[in-house]
Amino acid sequence: MKYKLNYNNLKKILIVAGLGLAYYIWLKLTGLALKCPMYAISRHHIKCPGCGISRACISEVHLDFAAAAHYNIVFFIFQPVWAVCIVMWLFDCGERFRRVVSIISLAALIVFFVLRNLPFVPVY
Template sequence: MEKWEMVKAICTIAGFYLFLELVLGVTCPILYFTGISCAGCGMSRAWMCLLHLDFAGAFYYHPLFWIPGVGAALFPFWNRIPKNLKRVLLVIACILFLGVYIWRMLDVTDTIVVFQPENGILAKVFFRLIQK
């Protein structure tokens, strides 16, 4: 994928999310549809805290909030990075996100990441259909 195609894809996704939030009031489509938080849950709130220089709040909402910033800094140089190093960086990021996600899902005191499939729109639609 060429660099400008990637930029267009990112802008399209960002536009879609802005539409969902500003027009429909859906702040997280994954949570809205499934009732289950995703591995990036809390990331937006963490960045808002960071913008207010509230580092403790940023780590509270998502301890890996800094990874997208590192990715954005590497983006202009991505084609110059050796393929093996790219793979290692992506695998490390995925393992970190998965590990934090599992940790937060297992922590019953965590109020950021939730597992409530009964509150997702898919479950509500499904149960209404089977009740008819």
């Protein structure tokens, strides 16, 4: 079976990657980061499942993987699987695998959201 690159999906990935790079440069030049709306609205009591992803990505750029895992462990663990899903999406294949990964990822993020907001569980 021969797979063909989906150029529309490639454009989308390049746009997202470009935005990520622009945000990284913005952070390095200004030190101003986007704040999590949920964390701000809850007056710093509730962290969403995405809190820490920017810091995790910056830590990975600096090859500090321990810090990246500390900032958002679910994001850190699932990144390789999501990368495989993105490659499969680029070639329009593996729809069932991508659907299963999406369901498992969503479940993991929900559990992470609950655990990281319990006062007696040491999850960041």
